[in-house]
Amino acid sequence: MTDEAFHYDVLIVGGGSAACSAAHAVLEKTKSVGIIEKAPKRDRGGNSAMTGHIRFVFNGMEDLRPLVRNMPDDELRKLLDCGLPHRTEAEVWDELMRVTNNQADEELLHVHVTESLKTVQWLASKGHDWVPASLTNDNVLTMNGGGAGLQKRNFEILERNGAMFHYETAATELIVDKSGRVSGVRALTPAGFVTFHAKAIVLACGGFEANAEMRARYLGPGWDTVHVRGVPFNTGDGLRMAMDIGAMPHGSWSTCHASPQDIALPKFTVPSVHVHGDSLNRYMYPYGILVNMKGERFIDEVWDTRGRTYASMGRAIMAQPGGVAIQVLDARIRELNLYTSNYRKATTTKADTLEKLAAELDLPVANFVKTVREFNAAVQPGHYNPDRHTLDGKGTAGIYPPKSNYALEIDKPPFEAWPVRCGITFTFGGLKIDANTGQVQHVAGRPIAGLYAAGEMVGGLFVGAYASGSGMMSGATFGRIAGTAASAAALA
Numbered sequence: 001m002t003d004e005a006f007h008y009d010v011l012i013v014g015g016g017s018a019a020c021s022a023a024h025a026v027l028e029k030t031k032s033v034g035i036i037e038k039a040p041k042r043d044r045g046g047n048s049a050m051t052g053h054i055r056f057v058f059n060g061m062e063d064l065r066p067l068v069r070n071m072p073d074d075e076l077r078k079l080l081d082c083g084l085p086h087r088t089e090a091e092v093w094d095e096l097m098r099v100t101n102n103q104a105d106e107e108l109l110h111v112h113v114t115e116s117l118k119t120v121q122w123l124a125s126k127g128h129d130w131v132p133a134s135l136t137n138d139n140v141l142t143m144n145g146g147g148a149g150l151q152k153r154n155f156e157i158l159e160r161n162g163a164m165f166h167y168e169t170a171a172t173e174l175i176v177d178k179s180g181r182v183s184g185v186r187a188l189t190p191a192g193f194v195t196f197h198a199k200a201i202v203l204a205c206g207g208f209e210a211n212a213e214m215r216a217r218y219l220g221p222g223w224d225t226v227h228v229r230g231v232p233f234n235t236g237d238g239l240r241m242a243m244d245i246g247a248m249p250h251g252s253w254s255t256c257h258a259s260p261q262d263i264a265l266p267k268f269t270v271p272s273v274h275v276h277g278d279s280l281n282r283y284m285y286p287y288g289i290l291v292n293m294k295g296e297r298f299i300d301e302v303w304d305t306r307g308r309t310y311a312s313m314g315r316a317i318m319a320q321p322g323g324v325a326i327q328v329l330d331a332r333i334r335e336l337n338l339y340t341s342n343y344r345k346a347t348t349t350k351a352d353t354l355e356k357l358a359a360e361l362d363l364p365v366a367n368f369v370k371t372v373r374e375f376n377a378a379v380q381p382g383h384y385n386p387d388r389h390t391l392d393g394k395g396t397a398g399i400y401p402p403k404s405n406y407a408l409e410i411d412k413p414p415f416e417a418w419p420v421r422c423g424i425t426f427t428f429g430g431l432k433i434d435a436n437t438g439q440v441q442h443v444a445g446r447p448i449a450g451l452y453a454a455g456e457m458v459g460g461l462f463v464g465a466y467a468s469g470s471g472m473m474s475g476a477t478f479g480r481i482a483g484t485a486a487s488a489a490a491l492a
């Protein structure tokens with residue numbers, strides 16, 4: 001089958017949620033859409049298939065109604081009464097500017113913010129639905145079945161509507177004609193090279209988080225050996241292929257989404273073995289303290305809400321000796337019922353005294369006990385309210401680093417400790433696109449004819465940090481936009 005050729009109006013590279021959104025949009029104009037996916041069919045779905053939720057703008061109950069099925073008004077109202085009555089465009093704009101230190105690309109952010117509600121409602125019109133989110137989630141609603149459910153439905157709907165999937169087919173090169181238009185893709189299959197000809201191409205094949213060489217090159221020393229939370233397939237191929245033909249790199253190539261994960265996090269995960277609910281996430285750090293293997297605190301655990309800090313917390317953990325940190329909590333947190341279910345199977349150590357806990361963890365005992373005592377003495381009075389959406393201002397005074405919110409003494413045995421490592425989720429550096437069409441821009445300052453990009457491949461929206469659920473939102477929105485523009489170009 002070497003040099004077999006296929007022809008489509010639009011070819012989509014990758015099979016994550018950004019690619020699927022693009023495919024839904026293309027199918028509104030033409031049935032001639034091919035999707036090439038590097039993974040085997042059993043592991044299709046990309047990182048998207050392992051996600052929990054999507055963060056979108058809504059102004060109240062009426063905006064959520066089209067997303068849910070068979071949910072009475074009073075149930076929906078009750079969800080909104082739990083501290084998140086709305087998430088307005090202005091709020092989403094402000095929070096992404098806040099977490100990125102005002103470095104988010106304003107044109108991309110404008111589209112991300114103004115198109116998000118439209119996009120989730122459009123996904124609902126394609127056959128998706130939303131259900132109440134868990135109490136630790138940063139949203140009121142979450143995709144039915146999480147990312148796995150979303151992707152399963154995506155494949156069923158797309159296959160039913162005529163999209164052609166090619167699995168174990170890894171794009172290796174873009175084909176460009178004399179005019180500079182991208183007219184196809186070369187791809188490697190188990191049987192050899194295959195050529196795909198198309199009138200327009202959407203690249204949605206992820207970042208470079210699973211490529212050790214690129215991680216070291218762009219993220220810096222040490223990142224080559226970090227464990228990856230997601231699939232081993234996102235090795236930066238689309239970014240490399242596009243830059244090989246002159247695509248403009250954009251955004252923050254030296255930062256990424258990386259979060260605290262159980263010390264037992266494997267090197268990679270694939271959708272067929274991933275446990276829904278992300279059992280390896282260790283996101284309870286706001287309720288206790290984080291220490292390194294010297295027994296010292298190294299960061300303000302709650303400078304903002306968990307959903308706005310966890311994606312940059314991984315980098316702080318990686319910078320500690322051995323790239324390891326310990327989350328320390330005490331019996332009060334159990335009594336307050338704050339533990340999330342995924343801690344049930346976590347790697348842990350429990351002891352009746354701080355000294356015994358430190359000894360079990362091989363921490364310098366005196367140093368660790370001194371850290372906890374100093375922390376306890378620095379806790380200020382105030383109303384403790386560890387609400388997932390708001391900060392309580394109950395912090396410490398006189399220690400560095402401070403803990404700015406949710407500060408409670410750690411003095412009630414038994415004490416529990418959770419060793420964590422950094423897990424990289426996805427990279428922030430990507431390609432420069434036209435925010436309104438998804439068309440990839442050339443370093444010469446002009447758009448590249450026939451080439452569009454979406455999802456993790458888009459650079460500029462996230463810099464240094466991120467707000468939980470924004471990756472899936474960006475992928476769905478820019479996927480829809482790229483698919484719409486690519487099919488219009490293909491049929492022009």
Ligand SMILES: Cc1cc2nc3c(=O)[nH]c(=O)nc-3n(C[C@H](O)[C@H](O)[C@H](O)COP(=O)(O)OP(=O)(O)OC[C@H]3O[C@@H](n4cnc5c(N)ncnc54)[C@H](O)[C@@H]3O)c2cc1C
Binds near residue numbers: 018169238426473
């Ligand atoms: C465990 C985990 C949990 C997460 N939870 C959330 C969450 O709750 N909310 C949220 O917003 N974000 C979450 N994220 C981030 C989120 O997954 C991404 O932001 C989003 O999925 C990006 O979508 P995508 O389609 O660009 O990438 P992906 O879904 O990763 O899809 C990329 C696809 O491209 C394929 N591919 C790669 N190279 C090639 C090639 N050369 N040829 C063909 N195909 C190729 C891959 O196999 C993959 O299927 C999570 C990520 C992980 C790993």
